Amino acid sequence: MTPTSPSFADLGLAPALLQALEELAFAAPTPVQEQVIPMALAGQDVVGQAPTGSGKTAAYGLSVLHQVDVKLDAVQIIVLVPARELALQVRDALKKLGKFLPNLRVAAFYGGHAFRDETASLQQAPHIVVATPGRLLDHFERRSIIPNQLKVLILDEADKLLELGFQDELVEIIKRLPRRRQTLLFSATMSDKVLDLIRKNLTRPRVVNAGEDTDELPENLKLVGHYGTVEKKPAALLHLLQQPETGRALVFCNTRERCSELTRFLQGRGVAAEVLHGKMPQPERDKALMKLRNGSSQVLVATDVAARGIDVTALDTVVQFDSPDKADAFQHRAGRTARAGAEGTAHILVTDKEMAHVKKWPVAASIQWKPLYAPKLPPAAHKTARPENVTLHVSAGRKDKVSAHDLVGTFVAQGGLERSEVGHIEVFDHYSYVAVPRPQAKDIAERVTGAKIKGRKIRVSLVE
Incomplete structure (x- = not known):
């Protein structure tokens, strides 16, 4: 007889967590x-080598949620992540897993938006803080977060934290934490720098190897390489994006400047494109992501750092406009599509010199190579493409107790829409976005403005 895998109940998790797992349809660990x-619940330090999609967030999330004392008004868990989008994603995942823990407070802190918003949310200490290193250190300096009752520190995507130059901040943060604490570290790869971080900051850690990010890609992901001169790349990209099978696409560039320049080029040729990079204010980043998710745009042009941890389901195509230096970066980019059993295509546009470099990677054996097809460019248009949906901004959000259901x-009662016509909805703290059909958008905004939700009058306006 083959031994059966344990269930979540067998792992010794609290009933409130098992209830959340059942609601989230998590069948088995x-x-x-x-x-x-089990190692984390036993209080041991853990090092996990775990690739994207291995379930590591729930692995450490369930472990620490089991240990949180919701009656203790203090920061007990800190999760350090390399990027803002990942901070938001982890915060939301922990809130869902901890849904049935009474009065659980989970907060995300990151650069790019006003400090006063974060300070206001700290009037009552969150039990769990998810943060980027720079912003957490700022809070330590201002003493708006005092970690003297910390139980667990989690370093998520440690390789990326070090790659992005957060080494000094990590040293400074760890120096200020209680020595008696548990530390969990997760990394897709184990570089010398990561191993050094482990040696200096973890005590007799147990090591879990769930596999490194390798060059093995899912069978449902098609890889296509296009080679030619650098001058042909923009026209070749435009041609790719105009193909019906391309659908919703994420385009990678290596620099912020190239992202902005390429977005302007695409918009001028009638493509509904948005840009995403690390220097954009957070509301603008939220808006760009939301437009791709709800179909108000077709293409997001992003840097690696900005795209790290973003959650865009139903992404059909990835295009690497600029070639990355390393195979693992190629894989991270390509792996943004063909998720959860869906089919997807990842393209890379290269010069002959770049192709010679890419061909040294094991993954290159799976790439179907063809010459760049770059038809003559149309002249720049005055207006960008107009997708079928348009996004409306609503002046109320989570802090006003407003839900997507509300x-x-x-929008059905006041805006005259059928339920099926109300598109993707995203609710933020102080505002919300609703996708509606473009032809009726202006009329709907006027009708719904002044309506009351939870006793508060709302304003509705078009997002352009």
Whole structure:
């Protein structure tokens, strides 16, 4: 008889967590969850080598949620992540897993938006803080977060934290934490720098290897390489994006400047494109992501750092306009599509010299190579493409107790829409976005403005 895998209940998790897992339809632990949770619950330091999609967030999330004392008004868990989008993603995942823990407070802190917003949310200490290193250190300096009752520190994507130059901040942060604490570290790769970080900051850690990010890609991901001169790349990209099978696309560039320049080029040729890079204010980043998710745009042009951890489901195509230096970067980019069993295509546009470099990677054996096809460019248009959906901004959000359900009801009752016509909805702290059909958008905005949700009058305006 083959031994059966344990269930979440077998791992010793609290009933409130098992209730959340059932609601989220988590059937059985992944290998990394099966190994990490018992070690972490036993109070041991853990090093997990875990690739994207291995379930590591739930592995450490369930472990620390089991240990949180919701009656203790203090920061007990800190999760350090390399990027803002990942901070938001982890915060949301922890909130869902901890849904049935009474009065659980989870907060995300990151650069790019006003300090006063974060300070206001710290009037009552969150039990769990998810943060980027620079912003957490700022809070330590201002003493708006005092970690003297910390139980667990989690370093998520440690390789990326070090790659992005957060080494000094990590040293300074760890110096200010209680020595008696548990530390969990997760990394897709184990570089010398990561190993050094482990040696200096973890005590007799147990090691879990759920596999490194390798060059093995899912069978449902098609890889296509296009080679030619650098001058032909923009026209070749435009041609790719105009193909019906391309669908919703994420385009990678190596610099912020190239992202902005390429977005302007695409918009001028009638493509509904948005830009995403690390220097944009957070509301602008939220808006760009939301437009891709709800179909108000077709293409997001992004840097690696900005795209790290973003959650865009149903992404059909990835295009690497600039070639990355390393195979693992190629894989991270390509792996943004063909998720959860869906099909997807990842293209890379290269010069002959770049192709010679890419061909040294093991993954190159899976790439179907063809010459760049770059038809003559149309002249720049005065207007960008107009997708079928348009996004409306609503002046109320989570802090006003407004839910997606409330917004659907209001747009149906006051805006004259059928339920099926109300598109993707995203609710933020102080505002919300609702996608509606373009032809009626202006009329709907006028009708719904002045309507009351939870006793508060709302304003509705078009997002351009």
